[in-house]
Amino acid sequence: MSVHHQPREGASALSASLHSRHVSMIAIGGIIGAGLFVGSSTSIARVGPAVVVSYALAGLVVIMVMRMLSEMASQHPAAGSFTELVRIGLGERAGFVAGWLYWYFWVVVVAIEAIAAGGIINGWTGLPVWLVGTVFVAAMTGVNLLSARSYGEFEFWLSFIKVTAIIAFIAVTGLFAVGVTSPSGPTFGNLVSHGGFAPFGWGAALAGVTSVIFALCGAEIATVAAAEAKEPARVIAKITGSVALRIVLFYVLSIGLIVSVMPWSDVVPGHSPFAAAMNAMKIPHAADVMNAVVLVAVTSALNSGMYVTSRVLYVLADKGDAPRALVPLSRRAVPLRSTLVASGFAYVALACSVLSPEVVFSFLVNASGAIMIFVYMSVCIAQLAMRKRETAPAPIRMWLHPWGSLISFAAMGAVLVAMAFSPGARIELVSSLAVLALAYACSFIGRNRSGFPG
Template sequence: MPRATDAPPTATPADAGPAGGDHLGHGLRTRHLTMMGLGSAIGAGLFLGSGVGIATAGPAVLVSYAIAGVLVVLVMRMLAEMASALPASGSFSVYAERALGRWAGFTLGWVYWFTLIMVLGAEITGVARIVTGWLPGVPQWGVALVVVAVFAAANLAGVRKFGELEFWFALVKVAAIVVFLVLGVLLVLGLLPGTDPVGTTNLLGQGGFAPEGVGGVAAGLLVVVFAFGGIEIVTIAAAEARDPQRAVGRATRTILWRILLFYVGSVAIIVLVLPWDAPVLQEGPFVAVLDVAGLPGAARLMEAVVVIALLSAFNANVYATSRMVYSLAGRGDGPAVLRRVSRRDVPWVAVLVSVAFGVVAVGLNWALPDTLLGILLNAVGAALLVVWVLVAVAQLRLRPRLEAEARARGEELPLRMWGYPWLTWATLAALAGLVVLMLADGTARGQLLATAGLVAVVVGIYGVTALVRRRRAAA
């Protein structure tokens, strides 16, 4: 079994933690990875954001989701190929470094870390808003503070306990989606009390299947494509699995088709049951469908599911950010103190750094309770696009090396990308097309330019640190 590869062979180990080492544990099982991937990709983007996509493209948003889903499947297959052969807590940052050089690993690792830190703030703000709606007397910052404290403890308790918590969180979300799909099918067929078959009036009426034409499908793609973000946590967590090669392969195979089913199936039911231009879709498409089904308390129930989704994502992102900076520190691209590991095999300093930024988000909740969510969401931009592009480029360059290394050991790659290299090149072409679409859209263009600025800043920081290292080495 390959070892996790977060430190270069010549690196001097960071200060050991209380356990006498700086290595992570291996307490995660395949079921943990599978549910973590599902739970990370199924969040508020589906429960709330799907309504925006439908309003943008009409029923043809199904095509947008299908295109985005296929793109994510291909990127994840590439990532799974590398992760099964080379499990590392730095995942795609490590692969980018091996394929393109240290600058690429540094840039991708810190851009991803910054992105997730921004997402942490958005998630905690979303939870605080909903909970204070239930309990008007409780301030938003108070809810945020409790969330930060609880999930700091959860992440410090050990990776096995973290995995169990994420498993049950994700199970609640998956169960909610399955129940929605079952009720939706019954509603579409007219099998619920007081309902008739819905037919194709909403799907093909109101301007047809694609009321906004091809441009609407393209605009819908920009709305939905990044909703699948979060699934990459599977390859970050693979380094702490008991059998990384087998676990990441099995997890990614089952996750991908389930996510496509959940997203496309749920949206298909929504556009069958309700007109695409119905105002209620903007408020909450899942609640709107359940209201049509005549289920009392649907709105409050879906609010609870959204809170669980946000808490699950917050928990997972604390994990992902801590492992990424742990990996960067191990490769000499972050402060060595971030490499410290507790007796429970948890990079406790890295966890506390992520939590500290959560505390900053608590302060922002107090200062800007009504505007913070929008500010943070816009700051994230299109960073996931940077990850996907570099994953594809890294896979193109690493595949021959990984195959050669496997043959030298008398083995084969545990998992392979389909149609290499042509399908990888096709994916890169599709991602380039996505960039063109973003440049043609005013809102997306601003996000793309902001992300380009972020990447430029991180590359500049790398250049300065590399110069300092060379001068120290020469002294």
């Protein structure tokens, strides 16, 4: 596939082939993966039914961040990556650090989702996890190399399946919970009859925000994809806030219904609570159905991860923060080399998961633990800085300015403090701080306004 150089116009050099429906589903695809369908089991086991409050609070923070991004993106709709909004608000070095942290976060997610897909296929066929993961990464790389439109269309249908599955699950469990299909009547007693609504205390519910907020990261992909939409400003105004709200509702409603139709104490960490709830309702083949949905979910998240890492790296290269050799686009206006680099890192991570699962791969995963909190905190500061300098009101305004941004920043700071005092999360915080320090150090030696050599 041949490539040609584009003038330095940033993301405007990319195609404008995505529709609003594509961008909406792309955002959903990036956020609803194995973290909801399987990872939520750990949060339920640690917090109890009050985990619904944990998800609601974490969701509120994410919605506030998305509103900040909406305000900034409505002024700069063709930024190409939401981390470029940080650059506009806080300067070149902040853009460098935020861009590379965000790229790192998503290439690790790609590897994790590939391994999750490999685990599911392994359970069905016995094929090695690393082999299946490699095939999945290669397949999603191929989809992303075709065109932005082909990626968007593929992601639309994958996400459509996920959303349909979640809505169907909410409908079925809702009927059971209110007693319509339950043989014993309403089942909401499960919310308080097994140690109370907050069996580990409200402190545990607040601490639960620490883990669940990471599952809700990803809605910001909408601002990346909007740069390749036909009318970016209108798309951003339409979907950034609504998508975040929709996702939070999916999480809160589905998790709330799970702990309503079955005792929370029956949820086993590492096993899908969705399948457990379906078994509790005597729905046949629950495990197989959920495994199929989870496979679609992780494929979708992997696909979105490949897309966002390639676009972020392309924009970094265009701004002189990565080798200029990564700027050329294919004839289909796809950042070919940036996509292949993201794919290559995923292969390396997969190899590490086999050759060094306890050291290298564990570090890669742990070091992504707090990255999104750092990036989201920089968004809060950038929004405040940009608002202070504005000469005309933005089409979309942040709520409760400046307190909305300040409270969101403080809430995320509290999450980091909670991680520091949690034995299980402390290693993730320390590893993430090491990556942050490395990115900041590289901003002094790596940045070159004329572009990296390439």
